[in-house]
Amino acid sequence: MNPRLTVDGRPRHLLDLEHLPAARLQALLHRAQMFAGGGQAPAALSGVAVCTLFFEPSTRTRLSFQLAAQRLGAHILNFDASTSSATKGETDLDTFRTIQAMGVRGFVVRHRIDGAVAALAEAALPGVAVLNAGDGRSHHPTQGLLDMLTLRQAKGEDFSKLKVVIVGDVKHSRVARSDLHALRALGCGEIRVCGPAALLPDANTLRGCVVTQDFDAAMDGVDAAMMLRLQRERMAEGLVTSLEDYHRDFGLTAARLRRAAPDAIVMHPGPMNRGIEIADDVADGGQSRVLAQVANGVAVRMAVLESLLGE
Ligand code: NCD
Numbered sequence: 001m002n003p004r005l006t007v008d009g010r011p012r013h014l015l016d017l018e019h020l021p022a023a024r025l026q027a028l029l030h031r032a033q034m035f036a037g038g039g040q041a042p043a044a045l046s047g048v049a050v051c052t053l054f055f056e057p058s059t060r061t062r063l064s065f066q067l068a069a070q071r072l073g074a075h076i077l078n079f080d081a082s083t084s085s086a087t088k089g090e091t092d093l094d095t096f097r098t099i100q101a102m103g104v105r106g107f108v109v110r111h112r113i114d115g116a117v118a119a120l121a122e123a124a125l126p127g128v129a130v131l132n133a134g135d136g137r138s139h140h141p142t143q144g145l146l147d148m149l150t151l152r153q154a155k156g157e158d159f160s161k162l163k164v165v166i167v168g169d170v171k172h173s174r175v176a177r178s179d180l181h182a183l184r185a186l187g188c189g190e191i192r193v194c195g196p197a198a199l200l201p202d203a204n205t206l207r208g209c210v211v212t213q214d215f216d217a218a219m220d221g222v223d224a225a226m227m228l229r230l231q232r233e234r235m236a237e238g239l240v241t242s243l244e245d246y247h248r249d250f251g252l253t254a255a256r257l258r259r260a261a262p263d264a265i266v267m268h269p270g271p272m273n274r275g276i277e278i279a280d281d282v283a284d285g286g287q288s289r290v291l292a293q294v295a296n297g298v299a300v301r302m303a304v305l306e307s308l309l310g311e
Pocket of ligand 1: 060061134143229270
């Protein structure tokens with residue numbers, strides 16, 4: 001039996017977007033759009049306990065999962081590694097099994113190590129679902145989904161004519177990896193990737209993308225620019241010479257945005273480093289969809305929790 005599937009063949013966990021068939025991805029977006037549009041949330045998780053298990057800091061991902069679970073009627077528990085028995089030497093696996101033994105059925109897990117969330121999912125008991133809220137630089141599936149929902153709302157459901165550029169520290173970005181999978185799965189017309197050579201990922205991650213270090217050219221005619229944070233905590237020393245140089249070469253300014261399609265949208269998963277990868281007036285400008293992304297995060301996480309843990 002495939003440990004990723006339930007007995008009736010449904011996905012058990014949400015660990016990445018690679019293993020999510022395009023039809024299921026579309027169905028989740030459809031359901032999330034219903035929630036985003038104010039659709040009634042059923043108490044699908046009534047009596048179900050969900051734990052956010054975060055071994056890395058978070059603002060929007062954790063809070064929006066909490067809100068999503070609450071809106072579906074779940075009990076929500078929050079585990080924070082920095083205030084837990086992890087500081088006394090308990091292993092992540094023992095922590096997971098301990099909370100699971102309390103009857104928790106949903107685990108929303110963030111971890112700094114690639115593959116650590118999938119490893120915990122191996123220890124899940126029948127009926128328990130693990131949702132990846134970001135592992136290392138590998139996967140951030142719900143961010144990929146909420147970014148696709150934001151694109152769909154602005155540009156419609158047909159992505160075949162869209163030009164999208166992902167800019168910045170792609171090498172260290174789990175958001176970029178999940179976005180790339182989702183954009184390919186939804187048939188995006190042209191995916192451009194732009195960043196300094198030292199911050200570009202391997203060729204397999206970039207397959208099918210137009211890759212450039214010329215940010216001005218990369219902005220020409222795009223329908224959406226997805227900006228990424230410089231993830232210095234995941235970076236070896238010296239990959240970026242100075243923040244001023246980075247902003248000059250890869251920061252999204254109003255002048256650069258004028259090269260895009262007139263109705264282009266600007267996205268950023270947050271947290272933003274203003275004045276580095278994005279200028280203030282662009283972050284707060286009329287084309288910014290940064291806060292729409294946050295709102296869509298709640299809707300997408302409701303759809304995912306409902307599909308994995310609902311009756
Ligand atoms: C991102 C993350 O933690 O992967 N933030 C988020 O979840 N919205 C991006 C980042 O850390 O830059």
